[in-house]
Amino acid sequence: MTKLFAFIALLVLAGCTGPSPTPPVQPVPASPSEASAERAVQPEVERPEASLTLAQAIDIALANNPDVAAAHWDHQAAQARHDHIAGSRWPRLGVVGSYMRHLDEQRLLPVRQPGDPAILSQDIVSGDLVVTMPIFTGGRLIHQIQAAELLEEAAEHRLARNREELVFNVSSVFFNILAQRRVIQSLEFSVRTLQEHLDRVDALVAARKAANVDRLRTEVRLANVRQQLVQEGNVLAVQHRVLASLLGWEQADATRLVQGNLETAEETSVPELETALATACSDRADYLAAQSALEAQAHNVDAARAGRSPTVVLQGSYGGRWAAGSTTGTGDKLDDIGRIGLAMEIPIFEGGQINATVQEQRAHLAAARERLRKLELQIRLEIETALLSVTSSRKRIEAVRASIVQAREGLRIEQQKYDLGTGAIVDVLDAQAALLETETTYYRILAEFQTALAQLKLAMGHP
Incomplete structure (x- = not known):
């Protein structure tokens, strides 16, 4: 449990810290393609004697x-x-992870069919592979x-x-x-x-x-x-x-x-x-x-x-849910979940x-x-x-x-x-x-x- 909280804290702090700042007065480093393009535009010329x-x-x-x-x-x-x-x-593909601490115990997974065993927990960790693509x-x-x-x-x-x-x-x-x-x-x-x-x-x-x-x-x-x-x-x-x-x-x-x-x-x-x-x-x-x-x-x-x-996008995700703390009920503490579908947004009032x-x-x-x-x-x-x-x-x-x-x-x-x-x-x-x-x-x-x-x-x- 301690390792899990340490890992989550590391993820949070990693988002708050950034790389070393870019110095404004030093030359901008260029990628190999940019460097070759720069040389094509600005060829080196020898200074006459x-x-x-x-x-x-x-x-x-x-x-x-x-x-x-x-x-x-x-x-x-x-x-x-x-x-x-x-x-x-083009489609956007990313990984979304989260840790949630609830006041009351929540279901780890939604109901799939009547009579499914339910496992409840106050600490739920999720990780999803999310894809989003504009359609219209x-x-x-x-x-x-x-x-x-x-x-x-x-x-x-x-x-x-x-x-x-x-x-x-x-x-x-x-x-x-x-x-x-x-x-x-x-x-x-x-x-x-x-x-x-x-x-x-x-x-x-x-x-x-x-x-x-x-x-x-x-x-x-x-x-x-x-x-x-x-x-x-x-x-x-x-x-x-x-x-x-x-x-x-x-x-x-x-x-x-x-x-x-x-x-x-x-x-x-x-x-x-x-x-x-x-x-x-x-x-x-x-x-x-x-x-x-x-x-x-x-x-x-x-x-x-x-x-x-209207704006129509294709949305899909696949990932896992698991209980990080004490649980209530029967069932697996780790399971996968996925979804795919279309979402449409119609502006009605935008001020x-x-x-x-x-x-x-x-x-x-x-x-x-x-x-x-x-x-x-x-x-x-x-x-x-x-x-x-x-x-x-x-x-x-x-x-x-x-x-x-x-x-x-x-x-x-x-x-x-x-x-x-x-x-x-x-x-x-x-x-x-x-x-x-x-x-x-x-x-x-x-x-x-x-x-x-x-x-x-x-x-x-x-x-």
């Missing part, structure tokens, strides 16, 4: 970026939810499973969109770094040019062919360009930090220079607006995710409406819960429709903006490219005029400033053009 190309940066970002990793785990969670709901249509739910399970499948598809599309946005962000920062390096090179060239001009001015002042004020003006201009150089160098360092963050690196390595070309070798074709819109509606991942979410919500409405229908659930799901459906309509308007705006940016940047590149040659020739002429004593120092400094502004503008427009092309691909849903 020296230079970094755009393709390498994209591969590293897709493998290491935490946003992509989080979207991947969200997709895994959606798959698990689908498996959980899909498993509810009014379509609730079917709609829940279909909704879960669509939500899984939506999570997969969101993962794809997250990867596309990451590719765009990496490309944009990459092009800006290339442009910023060219800007710094232009500033360094201006510093060298001004320093050489300052040396010539010193020689002319020593020969009494130039005034000392010319030297002062050149020094002021040189100091201004040098502070610009420091400022632009800080911008480049910040851009390296942003790129490292997108790549999933904890520290930025400015010595690892990005390698690429801002200028396109061939003419890039740009689609028409309606063609781009049609492509976006068929290929853009976030639009497909919104459509799947809308269809899933429609199934959620049908599942909620099925709550008004308005079913109607409220249906109204809630319908409101979610209306909200999902409006979010899809908003996304359609946003897609049109993004494509129109990207097309205008591509066209504008291309025209500005053609205009500024020709002015660079003119600015360089103008600076050369003004320097020669000043050396011959027929020009003014102000004209030389203005020509140098014009050349610097033209070159920096040109490189930044090149980065804007490449970013606009990437923006157009992102808006159309191209990988």
Whole structure:
């Protein structure tokens, strides 16, 4: 008797205690199938030793970026939810055990036939193997499973969109770094040019062919360009930090220079607006995710409406009953018992819960429709903006490219005029400033053009 009570106490206490808690900040252990799926989505990419190309940066970002990793785990969670709901249509098999202490003696087994011997006891222990299977739910399970499948598809599309946005962000920062390096090179060239001009001015002042004020003006201009150089160098360092963050690196390595070309070798074709819109509606991942979410919500409405229908389940059990303490009567203290049958539940009054659930799901459906309509308007705006940016940047590149040659020739002429004593120092400094502004503008427009092309691909849903 003591062993029996100890066993029962162990079962009770085992239900009150749990395993060691899951640490929230440590990596989540994955099953072998999940680990292989994770490696397929996030293949290991070696960190380059020296230079970094755009393709390498994209591969590293897709493998290491935490946003992509989080979207991947969200997709895994959606798959698990689908498996959980899909498993509810299969039979449930479990073991149920109990110990009951009654105030009065109770029959160990129900009456099977008249005249059966009865054994009574205050302490009854039971153990049953119980099976339950849904037979009819009014379509609730079917709609829940279909909704879960669509939500899984939506999570997969969101993962794809997250990867596309990451590719765009990496490309944009990459092009800006290339442009910023060219800007710094232009500033360094201006510093060298001004320093050489300052040396010539010193020689002319020593020969009494130039005034000392010319030297002062050149020094002021040189100091201004040098502070610009420091400022632009800080911008480049910040851009390296942003790129490292997108790549999933904890520290930025400015010595690892990005390698690429801002200028396109061939003419890039740009689609028409309606063609781009049609492509976006068929290929853009976030639009497909919104459509799947809308269809899933429609199934959620049908599942909620099925709550008004009867529910029929198959129930069966087989187990044993035995007396744990003193008994009264004749018969065996241990015997088996079983049952099988159908159970039906018809909702009559639920306090308005079913109607409220249906109204809630319908409101979610209306909200999902409006979010899809908003996304359609946003897609049109993004494509129109990207097309205008591509066209504008291309025209500005053609205009500024020709002015660079003119600015360089103008600076050369003004320097020669000043050396011959027929020009003014102000004209030389203005020509140098014009050349610097033209070159920096040109490189930044090149980065804007490449970013606009990437923006157009992102808006159309191209990988």
